[in-house]
Amino acid sequence: MGNDRPTITTVAERANVSRQTVSNVLNAPHRVQADTRERVQAAITELGYRPSRAARQLRTHRSNLLAMRMSPFSEELAGSVLDRFVHAVTESAQGYGFRTIVFTANSDDDEIAAYSDLLNSYELDAFVLTGTHHRDRRTTWLRKQGVPFVTFGRPWGVRARHWWVDVDGKAGTTAATERLLDAGHRRIGFVGWPIGSGVGDDRRAGWETTLRAAGVDPASLLTSTENTVDNGHVSAVELVRERKADALVCASDTLALGALAMVRDQVSRGGPAVPVIGFDDSPSAAAMGLTTVAQPLRAAAATCVDLLTNFLDRSDDNDTADPADTVDAVDNLAEHHVLLAPHLVVRQSG
């Protein structure tokens, strides 16, 4: 049968040139004369030739593949943020000729095992990590291996020895609080998470400093609970009924949905309307008309991919480039820490 897939040699014969010239047209077009280049291009499209990634990878040790752990199969509301992030990364990566492999893991150690497999067997070019936390074994492991990677999320507490992209949670709650102040509210409560998580403390800080700057004492206007809808409801009851809060900023949409339910219930009984602002712009927020702080996920993903592909392209020419070295070059590192501003999505609730 003549319907075998065309190889680089097929194309070469068709265009009356050698293998290598075809290869050059693809990888270093400037090295080949304009007219032959066109002839080769014609042959390529005519035959529908696509280079074999496997063969290329075998020789170059570059897979043009990027891997990412999918958010755990949970019923959590928060899951959708990461799912959307995976989507955005995939989309951005495609623009650079990279494809994305996803995988699941049940623990950080599982995840490291997966990295090891992907690295050795599939020769992945880079990784994108999410949900980093204090003393993360994954980042130290990856650093030791010298693999390029970016995390979506700052490493709280320690000075980062790796690249990251994150969203400025403090700026988000600041914007939310300011909006409520502008609307004339003073006793703005915060429905927060337990003290001690980097993200939660950051989001709380935005509310707290803004309120202080406006001359309001935040002390009595704070609750701290685990991230469930019911807790949001309970906190709202306490803040509004007992502590007389006249508006609420929440650390998450999950909490905010609970708070919103309480507030709407109160309204339908003829009580006062207390605005509620959430955080994350989850699908549920849209569904329930919840005003919320939206993370610029597309931009975050694009930045991650940008950092990685730029680095990979550079290390093609300049073979001294070792990601570990590069990360150690501290003056260079600041450019690889990107903090993006979120924005408010205004809906009925606030």
Add this chain to the structure above:
Amino acid sequence: MGNDRPTITTVAERANVSRQTVSNVLNAPHRVQADTRERVQAAITELGYRPSRAARQLRTHRSNLLAMRMSPFSEELAGSVLDRFVHAVTESAQGYGFRTIVFTANSDDDEIAAYSDLLNSYELDAFVLTGTHHRDRRTTWLRKQGVPFVTFGRPWGVRARHWWVDVDGKAGTTAATERLLDAGHRRIGFVGWPIGSGVGDDRRAGWETTLRAAGVDPASLLTSTENTVDNGHVSAVELVRERKADALVCASDTLALGALAMVRDQVSRGGPAVPVIGFDDSPSAAAMGLTTVAQPLRAAAATCVDLLTNFLDRSDDNDTADPADTVDAVDNLAEHHVLLAPHLVVRQSG
């Protein structure tokens, strides 16, 4: 530096055998004597050897890769069902030694272009499709190429000439309706989608036949609107206030959330409690305490992967196996049409 990755030859030397024997230990262990097999295994673990997928793929034309389009970057509630499905497929595939590549596409033609690239460049072994619809170009294209694939979702209307796995929506709404009948309700309304979509008609049918069987005329108890929360609210107002429905079954959680808001509002004003049942078990449903019909996504994903990997393994031995042929063998096809039963998740709303 001696820290190059070990190759099959490294292992062979270490174990005092030839390349091919190592290869056999990995791919056809029965051909190798027990003691040498152990010796080779020892060398493998000792050196931490992992076969190069690229090299293997170059020779065998098998990538052990499976591809899937991610649900569009939308704010839709429904998105999360597909996201969870992607996750479940990835998880199942890992169990069979397959990794998953995800990609995005803006249209079916884009998706076909992606398939073409993935097939030619990456030599993907199989595809999983979601969101199939009437006259789907993608399935006919894939069939013509002779690539193994499964769709999650039946091809409505036509007799399927390809493998599919789906969830029995009719059974889901039947269960929901029966539950409400058992609780003593009679005038059970259905908040549905516009007539004409396969999935929507199927879900409506479950409610309709069950209601008829119970001796209730469904005619005045139906609304049909696009899938938004607001439409759910509006429909609920109409069905409950004007047409005196005393319970509601909805075609989706999105609609149900709107209906639920209406009902809860009514309750807090002292009105009667009207139970609401949704469909899909989205994260929002859990958050809002919505009773809903849950699709067995893990099982569906597992079945998809099962069908594909079984076929791929078979076609390794038996090289006459051409997916197109196999699909054409009609008596065989029925086994490759799998309909799974959903189940009710009971929460506060019903």
Add this chain to the structure above:
DNA sequence: AGCAACAATTTGAACGATCAAATCATCGCG
């Protein structure tokens, strides 16, 4: 003893690309 049948293992070639070095052509210039 001789030889077929079979099991276990090894050897050469191939998959499809890129790298590194070699070849060929063209041109400028003393």
Add this chain to the structure above:
DNA sequence: CGCGATGATTTGATCGTTCAAATTGTTGCT
């Protein structure tokens, strides 16, 4: 006119694996 420099293209080797055929070793049977 010859020779080095430069640019365009080609050739041989190689990446790490599996396939197909060849080799070696063992056993059973006449």
